[in-house]
Amino acid sequence: MNVTVQPDKLTAKDFASDQEVRWCPGCGDYAILKAMHKSLADMGARPENTVFISGIGCSSRFPYYMATYGFHTIHGRAPAIATGVKLARPELDVWVVTGDGDALSIGGNHLFHALRRNVDLNILLFNNEIYGLTKGQYSPTSRVGQRSPSTPMGSVDSPAEACTYALGCGARFIARGIDVQAKELDVLFRRAREHKGASFVEIIQNCIVYNDAVFESFTAKDVAADMQLHVKHGQPMLYGKDRNKGLRFNPQTFKIETVVVGENGVTEKDILVHDETNRVLASLLVALRPPNAPEVLGVIYCDPAAQSYEVAVKAQEAQAKAKGPGDLDKLMRAGNTWSVT
Amino acid sequence: MNLQADASRNGGPAGAPVSKSDLDSIVVRFAGDSGDGVQMLGSQFSQETALAGNSLATFPDFPAEIRAPTGTTYGVSAFQINFGSRVVKTAGDQPDVLVALNPAALMVNYKGLRKGGLVILDQGAFKEKDIKRAGFTVDPRTDGTLKEFRVLEIDISAQTLEVAKPFGVTQKEALRAKNLWTLGLVSWMYDREMNSTMEYLTRKFGADDAVGKANVAALKAGHAYGETHELSGDVAPITMPSVKVEPGVYRLVSGAEALSWGLAAGAQLAGLETVLASYPITPSSPILHILAKLKQFGITTFQAEDEIAACCAAIGASYAGKLGITASSGPGIALKTEAIGLAISTELPLIIVDTQRGGPSTGLPTKTEQSDLFIAVWGRNGDAPIPVIASKSPGDCFEVAIEAVRLATKYMTPVMLLSDGYIANAAEPWLIPSMKDYKPFPVKFHEDVEGFHPFKRDPHTLARVWAKPGTPGLMHRIGGIEKDYNSGNISYDPANHQKMTDTRAAKIDNIANDIPEQDVAVGDTKGKLAVVGWGSTFGPINRAVHNMREKEGLDVSHIHIRHIWPLPRNLGQLLKSYEKVLVAEMNNGQMLTFLKSQFLVDAKGLLKVSGQPLKIEEVSSAIRSMLGSN
Numbered sequence: 017m018n019v020t021v022q023p024d025k026l027t028a029k030d031f032a033s034d035q036e037v038r039w040c041p042g043c044g045d046y047a048i049l050k051a052m053h054k055s056l057a058d059m060g061a062r063p064e065n066t067v068f069i070s071g072i073g074c075s076s077r078f079p080y081y082m083a084t085y086g087f088h089t090i091h092g093r094a095p096a097i098a099t100g101v102k103l104a105r106p107e108l109d110v111w112v113v114t115g116d117g118d119a120l121s122i123g124g125n126h127l128f129h130a131l132r133r134n135v136d137l138n139i140l141l142f143n144n145e146i147y148g149l150t151k152g153q154y155s156p157t158s159r160v161g162q163r164s165p166s167t168p169m170g171s172v173d174s175p176a177e178a179c180t181y182a183l184g185c186g187a188r189f190i191a192r193g194i195d196v197q198a199k200e201l202d203v204l205f206r207r208a209r210e211h212k213g214a215s216f217v218e219i220i221q222n223c224i225v226y227n228d229a230v231f232e233s234f235t236a237k238d239v240a241a242d243m244q245l246h247v248k249h250g251q252p253m254l255y256g257k258d259r260n261k262g263l264r265f266n267p268q269t270f271k272i273e274t275v276v277v278g279e280n281g282v283t284e285k286d287i288l289v290h291d292e293t294n295r296v297l298a299s300l301l302v303a304l305r306p307p308n309a310p311e312v313l314g315v316i317y318c319d320p321a322a323q324s325y326e327v328a329v330k331a332q333e334a335q336a337k338a339k340g341p342g343d344l345d346k347l348m349r350a351g352n353t354w355s356v357t
Numbered sequence: 358m359n360l361q362a363d364a365s366r367n368g369g370p371a372g373a374p375v376s377k378s379d380l381d382s383i384v385v386r387f388a389g390d391s392g393d394g395v396q397m398l399g400s401q402f403s404q405e406t407a408l409a410g411n412s413l414a415t416f417p418d419f420p421a422e423i424r425a426p427t428g429t430t431y432g433v434s435a436f437q438i439n440f441g442s443r444v445v446k447t448a449g450d451q452p453d454v455l456v457a458l459n460p461a462a463l464m465v466n467y468k469g470l471r472k473g474g475l476v477i478l479d480q481g482a483f484k485e486k487d488i489k490r491a492g493f494t495v496d497p498r499t500d501g502t503l504k505e506f507r508v509l510e511i512d513i514s515a516q517t518l519e520v521a522k523p524f525g526v527t528q529k530e531a532l533r534a535k536n537l538w539t540l541g542l543v544s545w546m547y548d549r550e551m552n553s554t555m556e557y558l559t560r561k562f563g564a565d566d567a568v569g570k571a572n573v574a575a576l577k578a579g580h581a582y583g584e585t586h587e588l589s590g591d592v593a594p595i596t597m598p599s600v601k602v603e604p605g606v607y608r609l610v611s612g613a614e615a616l617s618w619g620l621a622a623g624a625q626l627a628g629l630e631t632v633l634a635s636y637p638i639t640p641s642s643p644i645l646h647i648l649a650k651l652k653q654f655g656i657t658t659f660q661a662e663d664e665i666a667a668c669c670a671a672i673g674a675s676y677a678g679k680l681g682i683t684a685s686s687g688p689g690i691a692l693k694t695e696a697i698g699l700a701i702s703t704e705l706p707l708i709i710v711d712t713q714r715g716g717p718s719t720g721l722p723t724k725t726e727q728s729d730l731f732i733a734v735w736g737r738n739g740d741a742p743i744p745v746i747a748s749k750s751p752g753d754c755f756e757v758a759i760e761a762v763r764l765a766t767k768y769m770t771p772v773m774l775l776s777d778g779y780i781a782n783a784a785e786p787w788l789i790p791s792m793k794d795y796k797p798f799p800v801k802f803h804e805d806v807e808g809f810h811p812f813k814r815d816p817h818t819l820a821r822v823w824a825k826p827g828t829p830g831l832m833h834r835i836g837g838i839e840k841d842y843n844s845g846n847i848s849y850d851p852a853n854h855q856k857m858t859d860t861r862a863a864k865i866d867n868i869a870n871d872i873p874e875q876d877v878a879v880g881d882t883k884g885k886l887a888v889v890g891w892g893s894t895f896g897p898i899n900r901a902v903h904n905m906r907e908k909e910g911l912d913v914s915h916i917h918i919r920h921i922w923p924l925p926r927n928l929g930q931l932l933k934s935y936e937k938v939l940v941a942e943m944n945n946g947q948m949l950t951f952l953k954s955q956f957l958v959d960a961k962g963l964l965k966v967s968g969q970p971l972k973i974e975e976v977s978s979a980i981r982s983m984l985g986s987n
Contacts, residue, residue, distance in 0.1 A: 064829045080834050085826040088836025090699050096666035100673020129662040333652045342654030348789045353608045
């Protein structure tokens with residue numbers, strides 16, 4: 017057997033495949049890809065033990081650009097295929113790359129069940145609120161009124177909110193990042209990989225061709241600081257240029273409201289402290305969306321279960337095997353048999 | 358013009374009761390409400406019959422509803438068994454004995470009974486409202502409806518209640534033992550040992566359970582009733598001599614069992630662990646249930662969220678280096694087609710089991726049909742060939758499943774294995790195979806880094822290498838987009854797509870050189886007429902062809918096709934050596950169309966889509982008609 021000797025410390029380059037990247041120039045996917053190459057190298061991941069699985073759509077071309085194992089599958093089904101991979105080989109580090117159409121429209125059911133079962137997958141949903149590869153139709157995350165080839169007068173149906181959906185599905189790790197924020201993405205990738213169970217990461221991703229600047233209300237340079245809240249476990253949820261804006265819980269309305277420290281008697285003590293293990297808090301945070309509130313970024317929820325799905329499955333199998341390996345001849349002769357001589 | 362199988366037309370030997378001395382097989386049909394435990398009654402009687410050394414074939418025939426309203430005709434559940442001292446090949450055209458546990462069961466089944474046959478009725482279930490509910494305007498016992506049959510009326514309900522009540526069970530629980538009382542009686546009629554049923558009841562209820570005790574008491578009481586009551590001469594006990602068969606250890610096996618064990622055996626021979634991913638669907642679910650209990654064999658089972666996910670998870674497992682299997686039935690197979698295409702395109706092994714049922718759409722979930730041949734062979738987008746093989750009987754499922762695993766792993770391809778509702782549920786005596794008699798075909802995963810690319814092919818089989826994740830140096834990407842022949846990278850090159858399409862087809866075509874040539878099941882390799890069948894019609898066609906040759910001296914042969922795609926390489930030639938070809942199948946002419954298109958043979962069809970298996974007499978009369986002998 018020939019084994020390629022890998023240098024001990026891999027670099028971002030070692031995770032980039034030799035294939036030419038074919039996203040549109042300026043696409044947010046480039047930044048995410050680059051962040052992933054670097055993160056995996058920094059985390060000490062091994063390319064041979066890493067698998068990227070995707071469905072169909074622009075984001076789903078991701079595996080072709082990774083020098084790991086990769087499987088570009090069919091529309092919406094990546095979580096199901098990844099579940100099969102994980103059931104067969106729990107030791108593999110399995111990432112699912114999907115988009116808003118792939119994950120929340122055609123594949124909504126599979127995403128639900130992968131999260132509910134808590135399969136140890138790292139699921140990255142690139143949300144650009146549009147169908148890119150099919151040339152610009154509105155997607156399940158498009159906002160009401162989205163004009164597109166299929167909705168020339170504007171869409172009329174309410175959008176899905178990815179993190180709210182994931183939380184409702186029973187996900188125990190939910191995070192949100194922005195395509196160009198490599199440093200923050202690095203943390204999210206690392207945390208997602210460390211989390212045992214299904215990790216769900218929504219990445220706000222700009223489609224430069226069909227939906228450019230749709231996230232400007234919180235990504236534009238001039239508003240970013242005032243419209244992005246980067247949460248950290250155990251720290252008060254403060255944001256803003258002057259870090260004087262914050263979130264406060266109003267027990268009368270059972271809502272989270274944005275306040276300014278120093279105004280109307282608000283002190284830092286009134287500001288909510290992030291507790292990523294608190295599901296109720298997570299449900300309030302994922303519901304906050306610009307322009308009425310800041311975009312909440314970072315690890316919003318992380319509350320690992322005792323074991324992930326495939327670990328529980330393997331435990332049952334080990335229990336069955338403990339009674340001795342299967343013997344087909346014996347099995348087929350068990351019960352009522354008779355001999356003919 | 359094709360021939361229509363018409364169940365109502367076939368008479369068979371009508372008239373006087375067959376004298377007991379020349380009986381070499383008997384067909385008994387049990388029928389009752391879907392809550393009466395008729396399937397348990399039938400399968401226990403089958404077990405006793407098998408242990409007595411008779412050949413047998415069974416036909417569980419039940420409604421899709423779990424508990425339909427009591428006393429309705431659509432809630433009738435039936436179980437037919439044909440047993441004999443000669444080799445039995447079908448569950449029998451016409452019952453000799455009908456056990457009807459209520460008027461609805463009589464209504465649904467009495468017309469199929471042989472003239473002169475015996476009807477055993479539960480008198481206690483024939484109250485006026487029950488009779489009306491079954492759709493009789495007048496009591497069928499008094500108006501001559503049953504005049505062509507012998508009728509034995511016993512108040513089975515009352516007898517059962519009397520014996521079961523003392524065990525302190527409720528009226529309802531006591532009455533539910535009437536299937537066991539009936540089994541006791543029928544066991545007496547055919548001289549059966551009831552030990553296996555007693556053991557079954559002890560296993561099921563435990564030795565001290567009141568319901569279990571009531572059931573055992575009912576069983577014994579039914580038997581004692583036969584012994585002590587002076588039943589009419591016709592109902593005197595019959596001892597059926599045992600059948601002469603190959604020596605060895607036998608058991609009863611259903612198609613679902615043999616198929617599941619065959620998959621486990623195939624995986625073992627390939628040296629692979631397996632992941633079976635399925636979604637519950639009738640009549641395929643028993644495969645999931647059986648394999649879920651075989652974890653110690655390295656089998657992982659996964660009840661997926663839907664049929665698509667099931668197929669996808671199986672593909673994921675194969676990609677990861679295990680054997681992915683998915684089992685379903687028609688509607689589920691339809692949902693899996695896109696995923697199957699992915700496995701074809703990425704050239705991964707995958708076993709797809711299709712236990713066919715009546716269609717289209719939801720069709721007849723619990724009834725049998727062979728109408729998925731087209732979807733199996735052709736039912737995908739793009740040019741997407743896969744091997745398709747079909748099982749002919751419950752026991753044969755074991756062999757076919759092993760063959761499916763061999764082909765899937767050797768040629769890196771999905772394989773469709775066709776069974777059907779009849780095979781899956783029916784049971785037959787089975788000479789239990791020994792694993793040492795099977796030659797292993799171990800899978801070799803690719804590990805050589807030198808010159809590796811994921812679509813590197815074996816020059817003989819054209820199978821691509823199987824390199825599993827976790828192997829250092831072989832990291833690669835595959836997907837549903839067309840791949841370059843020489844690197845496996847994405848390619849939109851026109852000439853490359855032609856080459857890849859041709860290669861995928863050639864790989865599958867080439868399997869024809871790795872499967873047996875087509876043989877003739879009965880008869881000569883040339884002659885006036887060949888009756889061609891596939892799948893579960895093997896039994897009736899085989900028996901009919903035998904009978905026509907032996908009893909009527911007709912020049913007819915039986916060709917049974919196991920490998921449906923690719924077809925055996927000599928099949929076209931073989932078919933052309935007969936003057937006429939008749940394709941008998943349970944669909945509207947799929948194999949018929951298929952053979953015509955492949956070989957330009959002027960075949961006729963004997964086509965039946967009633968949800969019921971073909972009858973021997975239907976095939977016989979089609980043979981007579983084709984040969985102008987009637």
